[in-house]
Amino acid sequence: MLSNSLFALRRRLAYPRTSIQLSILGLIGGCSAAVLIVLFRLTIEWIQSFFNPGGPFDDILEYIVPTLPIFAALLIAIFADFTGYKHYRLGIPFVLHRIKAHYGNIPFWNFANQFVGGVLALSSGFTVGREGPAVHIGATGASWFGQWLRLPHNSVRTLSACGIAAGISASFNTPLAAVIFVMEVVLREYKIHIFIPVMLASAAGSLITQAVFGTQAEFEFLSVFILPSYHYPWLIILGLTLGAVAFVFNRNLMRVIKAFRYVSMFPRLLLAGTITAIFGYFIPESFGDGTSAIYQAMVDPTNLNLIVILLVSKVILTWVAIGLGIPGGIIGPIFGIGVLIGLLIANVVITLDPTTQYMSTYAVLGMAGLMAATLHAPLAALVSVMELTANPGAITPAIIVIVMAYVTSAQFLKNRSIFLQQLDFQGLMYQTPPATNELEKIGVLAELNRNLKIIDYVNEQDVRFHIRELEPEQSLVVAIRHDLGVDYSLAEFDSSFSKKQDKVKYIPMQTIDTRSTLAHVYELLQDQRDGATLVTSISGEKVVGIVTWEQLHLILMKRNALI
Structure with a gap:
């Protein structure tokens, strides 16, 4: 009886149509992914609690913290060696490949490397974001559920997309942005029978993370004010600047990746840990994912010296971490760099208009524009900023900045999505012929x-x-x-x-x-x-x-x- 029911379920899921069965499975898969992400985040917080003031290492904190990236890099390399270096393909580009070429099926040891490596990287101060591990872990958790039920591969791919949406939503409490990111960046198409279960999974991820971490938005401290019309020319300048920065950022990141392609993993990771430790020793504010720079800069947004130092150090440390293979995401650092560029432009603007209340507005717009130009995800960038700041007031100026940044980057400078450039370099397939894509x-x-x-x-x-x-x-x-x-x-x-x-x-x-x-x-x-x-x-x-x-x-x- 059970086998007949499972066969009927599998046959129903073989059709590319909206169904209550696929929606329920997407919801369950999203919950599985969200639970893994919550565990991931709690593990990071638990490790970091040991190095907070008043923790068990308080007496020797100033000596331990600068060396954390080196120890983390050693542990990441040891674990990768234990599991086999062939399983050290991680992050969003790898998931894009598995979604397109393998219906979202992700090997267990790749997941293990991403989970362990992501925890070590994010808890030790590397400049990487948690969205990369979130996408990888979320896709794995949901696809495992489909594999366990032995569902048709086309439905397992949908479940993987649900897991990605739930993972992003559980990481940042941004359910709508998670849905848009899946459709715009991961699947690169809009199909209603996929859209419905992905929305349910994303909502589940948001509710689960709210139950554990609270309902506050990630950057709700960034106040957004309606800009007067005379600020709009500056928005165009900001967009042009962000488009050019995205081109330079992507180009140099790929140069780092290509320069170290023949260097084995152990020395690469150790070098990344050493460089990060050196920067962290002399510039402690440079430690942490890109969002840490946002908190540091917004304490004193008119301090140009601090903003420039943070910007230079974050750009270099992001190139080092991502380029040398530290298992983390790139969107977090992009947010931080975008905020710093927005504040630079805002400091120019206040020389003409001394009103400082718009500083955080420019910071938010910088975050949106750089994400759109770097990842080629304009709609996801727009929605992300709106949800992360819990304020829809930035929509109109954000559209102007995003359009200018994206057009400058994509059309005039011929910049491509950093994810697609990484996939091309690694020789991983992410496109299929039209006939195969339909079938x-x-x-x-x-x-x-x-x-x-x-x-x-x-x-x-x-x-x-x-x-x-x-x-x-x-x-x-x-x-x-x-x-x-x-x-x-x-x-x-x-x-x-x-x-x-x-x-x-x-x-x-x-x-x-x-x-x-x-x-x-x-x-x-x-x-x-x-x-x-x-x-x-x-x-x-x-x-x-x-x-x-x-x-x-x-x-x-x-x-x-x-x-």
């Missing part, structure tokens, strides 16, 4: 032809007899058994023989299981553009049906996808 959304159970007659091969005459006895629209599958197993062929009369219409043509069929998508069928049949693929149960013991090339051709013609 990946449909499970084989959605188009399965179950009207079969299966026989064991005895002789040619027996096969002819069974072909003549077939019912309309029924197909004959011939099983040829041998010592190594069973080979299946689709048997039909060869119509190319005008005199001998009863000559049998055998079309060998390769086998896939019920979790596969039509893209798997297309991959097997695209060369001959004929025949069929046999679909078996997940265990491979039972033949469930076949999917023919004609079915694929009809689907692609209806969807206007090229074949």
Whole structure:
């Protein structure tokens, strides 16, 4: 009874349609991801509590803290060596690849490296963000749930997207921005049957993190005021500046990555820890993820020396940490750098208009513009800023800054998303042909032809007899058994023989299981553009049906996808 119910569920999920089943599964997957993120954040806070004033290491704090990045880098390298360096592909670019090429299935040891490495990096002062681990951990938690139920791969991909949304929402308490980020950056398309479960998962992530960490927004201390119209020319200048900074930032980050590509992981991580420790010793304010710079700068936003020092140190430390392979995200540092650039422009503006209440407004706009130009995610940047500050007053000026920054970066300077540049450098696939892209959304159970007659091969005459006895629209599958197993062929009369219409043509069929998508069928049949693929149960013991090339051709013609 349970197996029949599971089969019915899997068949329903094979269709790319909105369903209550997929929505509930997305909600459960989102809760799983959010719980992992809460555990991740609590672990970081627990480790950091040891190094707070009044903690157990209070007497020797000034000696321990500057060396934390070095010890963390050593531990990250040791753990990566224990798990195998091949599993040290982490963060958002790796998840983008797994979503596109492997339906969101993420190996366990990659998750372990991301969790342990992310905790060590974020608790020791590296300039990395927690959104990278959040995306990786969230996608893993939700996809594991789909793997456990052995759901079709197309639905597992949706669950992975739900986990990513829940992970971001649980990290920053930004449910709407999490949904937009998934659609704009991860999936890069808007489909209503995916949109609904992703929204539910994101809401679940937000509620769970609110229950543990409270309801406050991350940067609600950044007051946003409506800017007078005479400030708008400065917004254009701010946007142009942010677009140019995004280009320089991405270009130099990739230079660091390429420069150390032939250096083994252990010395790379140790170098990153050493450089971070040196900066932390001389400039303690440079420690921590990018958001730490925001708190430091907003204490005294007119202190140009502090802002410049923080900006230079944060840019360098971000290039070092991300470029040398420290397991963390890039969005947190981008937020911090954007705020500092916004404050620089604001300090120029107050020389003409001494009103200092707009300082934090420029800081917020800098954060939005740099994220949009660096990641090529303008809508996600706009919504993120609105939610992080709990203030919709910045929407109109933010749109101006984001548009100017994005156009300057993408069109005039030919800057590409940093994630796509990393994927290209690593040789990881993130694009598929139109036909494959369409067929990946449909499970084989959605188009399965179950009207079969299966026989064991005895002789040619027996096969002819069974072909003549077939019912309309029924197909004959011939099983040829041998010592190594069973080979299946689709048997039909060869119509190319005008005199001998009863000559049998055998079309060998390769086998896939019920979790596969039509893209798997297309991959097997695209060369001959004929025949069929046999679909078996997940265990491979039972033949469930076949999917023919004609079915694929009809689907692609209806969807206007090229074949």
